Amino acid sequence: MSKITKDMTIGEIIGLHPRHAETLMTFGMGCVACSASQGETLEEAAMVHGIDVDNLLRALNALV
Template sequence: MDATKQRFYKEMTVGDAIALHPEAGLVFSSYHLGGCSHCSINEFETIEQVCQGYGVEAEVLLDSLNNLFADEEDEE
């Protein structure tokens, strides 16, 4: 993913991430973050805080989020 600009970062809030890309919420859900009542996440928490709270490696989640834009760049 070296060629893809990092648009998501650890200090970004979940709300900002979801606003940045319409499929970001699906990525969070794929890591079982915010997809159900017992694993809800707060839109004001940072990506790093959410990852720490649920034991998800931040870099892995960020790679998945940033790959949303890599897919769009491939289509161009």
């Protein structure tokens, strides 16, 4: 499985690892199904939602 990076879009992450949608929502990202998720990077989404991208990356990659 591919390692998640902060420059991947939310859409790419969910496409590669569908179960990560739940983790993203747990962190407060309800945008996993919105159209912005197709073009917004993990880093951009984390910034918009006030989430520490490094903590989020650790959680996502722990599941890979």
